[in-house]
Amino acid sequence: MTKRGSRRKGATRAERAARAEAEGKRDFSPLRKWSKRIVIWGGAAALLGALFIAIAVAFAARSLPSFYQLKATQNAQTIVVRARDGSELVELGPSYGRWISSDEIPQVMKDAMISVEDRRYYSHPGVDPYGLARAVYVWATGEDRLGATSTITQQLARNVFLNSNRSLDRKAREAVLAMALEWKFSKEQILELYLNKVYFGGGAYGIDSASRKFFSHPATELSTAEAAIIAGLVKAPSRYSPTADVDAAVGRASVVLRLMREQGRITADQAKVDVSAVNLKQEQGTNSVRYFTDWALPQLELLLPETFEPIEVWTTLDPGMQKAATTAVQANAPDGAQGALVSLDRDGAILALVGGTDYVETNYNRATNAMRQPGSSWKLFVYLAALEAGYTPNDRVVDTEVSIGGWSPRNSNGRNIGETNLRTAFAYSINTVAAQLGNEVGFSQVASMARRFGISTPINTYPAMVLGSNEVRLLDMTRAFAAVSAGGSSVEPYGIVKVTTADGELLYQHRKARSTQLVPDHVARGITDLLQAAVQTGTGRAAQIGRPVAGKTGTTSSNKDGYFVGFSSGITTGVWMGRDDNRRVGGLQGGRAPAQAFAAYMRYAVKDRPVEEFDTELQLPEWQMDAEDDYFFGNPDDYYYIDEQGNMIEPGRSDQPGGDLPLPGEGGVQRQFDDEFDRSGRPQRVPGPRPDTTTGRGEDGAPQAIDDDFLDNAIGRDERPQRPEPRPRN
Template sequence: MASDASAPPSRLKRGIITSLKVLLYSTLIFIVAVAVAVVVAMNSLPNYDELVRRNDLGQTIRVHAADGSVLVAMGPSFGEWLSYDEIPQIMKDAIVSVEDKRYRSHVGVDPIGFARAVQVRATKGRWTQGGSTITQQLARNIFLSNSRTFARKGREAILALALERKFSKNQILELYLNRVYFGGGAFGIDAASRKFFGHSAKTLNLSEAAIVAGLVKAPSNYAPTADAEAGKARAAIVIKLMQQNGVITADQAASAEPAAVQIVPTPKQNSVRYFTDWVLPQLDTLISVNNQPIEVWTTLDPNMQKLADQVINANAPPGSQGALVALDRDGAVRAMVGGKDYVNSIYNRATQANRQPGSSFKLFVYLAALEAGYKPDQMVSADPITINGWSPRNNGHAVSGMITMRQAFAQSINTVSARLGQEVGFRTVADMAQRLGITSKIVTHPSMTLGSSEVRLIDMTRAYAAVGAKGVAVVPYGIKRVTTPKGELLYQQPPLDNRALFTPWIAAEMTDLMQTAVLTGTGRAAQIGRPVAGKTGTTTLNKDGWFLGFSSGLTTGIWMGRDDNKVVPGLQGGTAPARAFHDFMIKAVANRPVENFDVQVKAPDWQEPDQEAWGQLPDNGQAAEPQGQLVDPDGNPLPPDQRPARPPREDAAPPPDDEDAGYQSMLDRATGRGGPPPPPPPRRRPRPLPPPDAMEPRAFAPQP
């Protein structure tokens, strides 16, 4: 009976011993595995000099203006690398106190801190407390991501142990203080000190060191560039911890005044950022993606940009916004303003906003009419007209009877524009707009002849520039070349395509009309004492005001209005926008030669008056985008099997592989760029108006 009584304790004892053995063996295996992993990691670590030279903290981009000056530097900023002895002791004490008070005693991993972090993770289900030592943070910053997982924490611990075995505590602290991110794009204490205090980190005092040390926890929240008061409040906590750790005395803590530290103000982001925000995303399509520093050389003229910013702020009515784009004759963007103040609104109204253009859209109506055979001196009817229940009115003009096209354009007579649109076909007008670079959708309702479809300022400026370029396409661009800091060329703007959109004589006739609009019409406020051609645009209830025009090879487009599309009292294209155009252009072209417009270009004898060979579309309604590729009415490229066949002439050479090249060849011959001209095409009647149920039943009114 006695032996039976002692059996259960014996089995319990054996179970405990077995469990302890398993635990011991598992611990030994774990220790051996960790040791092996640490040795492997230690052997794979770069040497100290290589870690000092590493440049894997992100890409630095410097954007240059046309004159070579730096517009903006983006990406991480690095200060001077400070050796351990050059770093102020107060800075070393501050960072150790707030980030890792047992730094000098642990082996790379702090078991106490790690256990506390794991407990919080298990309790709350997420990492709310790091528990990482300075060595672990350095390992993460150099070699790992910021993902908060147990696997990453394990790799971080192995690397930290390896770093402690390979480098001294002083070396690790030197690496850490020169590489850690302090917010505001600053990496390392010297970059942070220069950015926030305006001097080297070698002269940091207690208050400044406390501010810098407090940033590591949450740079985006505590950086003085983000929230100066929060950063200074955090510094007070750092000073308290330093006193508790015994690295400063109570008197030193009491005398420190982080709240009194002067923070260097961040330079105001001016309108240049509208331009850089537009060009920098284009780099993804121009160069291969890598982290090497690059120099981006742009077309922006700093003087024109400053002037553009001034005229928009000076002329835009109170409560409204304004935008400006200035293009050189080759499409180079010389100035771009997307709003009154980039800091308050980064929304670029020059490239992103879609607004109704009002009468400035009549450019496409009159171009289509000129291609159909109308002439500037031709008489047209200004009488009232009703098209499918829609009756446009002439704002402020009691004009009726027969007037010349030149007078109708100069005075912006709405009934004439509507009648011309009906004659040539509303689809033809829309096709003309798309051909000249309008990328937004155009609804072919009769009111589109008065600018009811929304457009972008940069697209409209491009279209007007094509007239100034005598019918040649103008494609806006902002990047001339991209290089490495050593000058290695990564990208170069290709040569101009010089693709013809319409004939030089059509451009000359259109320039004639636009010049008259400035001399005697609605754009008189845009006169600058030298030849100017342009057009005003005003939408219903004065919600949008436009002026677009060119002189001496520079085309400038200006828009003004409210972001909420509310009425702006007194805003018309011929008032504030035209005055802003005048104020900008009179200085922007002051050093350029005066260029008289050649408005006497004549069509060759073989060219019929209707000029259908120039850009007229096939009867299926297909259109061509600015580069000459056929597109459907919505602007989508047509597949080859849906493109209309072009029967070859008997004396023509075999068709080229690219059928679009053949179409361009015809345009080139007609403009005198090579080859004999094609025979005159047969006359064609204007397309009949679509039935009422095919049109959108809405009157001309701004869209909400």
């Protein structure tokens, strides 16, 4: 029993061993079989994938544009705007600079870009397998997302053909296009395309544009430190821009230099270059300049044939005058009010143009687009028509109550001085005289005169139009006064002198507009006489600058608009101030803030020009008045004077001029009817405050140099006389 049992037990063990061996063989054979299948299938899939990628790359390579087509491709036009002295005012649109060929690109620039962006550039086929494997490993070991630094070729493919989405599909297409680029072009061609197209921030595309923007010289002259700064921008153009953060740019450039040294592309001594010593281009402020470019650049559509190549626009703008104009407007505009200024040279060239107090806050151009009432500055056309009809500055007219078709204009002080001359009526902006003159020569004739002098906005011919009820543009009014300054010859404002390509090829050259004599010489001399009197002794005294000035104030009812337009030494300047919502501005009068801004600007504008006496036979300087006129006008210095900054100072006043404080003699407030106009220019009479008449104001609200009581005594008048209407001259 025992032996038999032992044998059975032994047999059982042998059987188990044999069975186990057989089972092991059976288990091993399928594993090996599936392993082989996986390898075979995997290899086949890889082969098919490689074949598919090769076919995709081949098709992509065939569909790619040629090297020369890629060179010519750019997304938008670059416009460099230059001032009259050739300095750069502003650069608009993406800048591509000049195309720099591979032979012209400094080697240090190539080395810097390869070191920081793609160290294995010359050894990979467009996609860096090592970099991709490393990225997958980093992601597999805990990184949140899969990411890899694109090669230079991949970046070029993305910049030229794709967008910046981070989708897997976009990355796959980027890789295929990168390999297609490598298939079709040489490494030097790819690097040339990349360096001329990659974005470096601030609108600069390509190394030449970046070099000019940041260092003011072409890319062919880049130094080691400058090349390191430019190469460091690609990673984050806005963060490392030297114009935005110099320290960040210098720090990033130091990293580039270290990588270049580690990779053996520069020596240790070259890597020690002081990046912080690089001279960066100083950018000028472009705030108010944009008002000018917004007006001038749309004209290129008419001046040039369709072109997308980079251009340079040479303009008439004077940088110093533009800065002075901006400061004058900002310093004198009342709180809560806007201001605008246009300044023209004698040939119509725009020397300065300010469309508001702050372009960043509001880019609405009040100098060229806003339509506002000019107040009494419109009387320029009334008196031009009268002079053309036969009047002269010395002719006698009568300031008396008048009614025209139910419209009864009043002087702002509520008084009438009776008989005077045309010069005085204009200088003190007497409404009733202007109304009579307009009625006599014809309101349509006044409108025709305004059209003749360049007013382009609609003009109604209601009687109230003589007081400035029509809405106009400041540019048009300045143009009209410039024509007077030019002796009655037409003036065409312009802002573009010439347009060239980036290489200097002339595309457009301004030609002087044909001049037309708008009025006879004696009319031009007569109106200049009147305009000079308005500044010397009338409502425009705050515009005096120590040399002959001719101009006219304007203030609309309820102090909604303040105007001053005038000229001196061949420069004509118009200033407007008011609120965009057309609400009243406390203390705003054409003879104050606008005239003061005019004076502040014009002192700078004419400082290098010779003093010019006006061409007029009838001038009215105070030292040439006869005794009777001296007694009539009095001594203006006894009442008001102008300080060195052109501000009007009232005797006994310590407050700053231009405020909304009462003038001497403004005790109680009586009720009167102020003249206002509806949108169509029809007069409306609404109740309003009136200061007492111990000290009067001109029509536009500016203070008179003499009070009404003095005038009464001067002409021996106790009661207001009833004078006949002005008669036509033969």
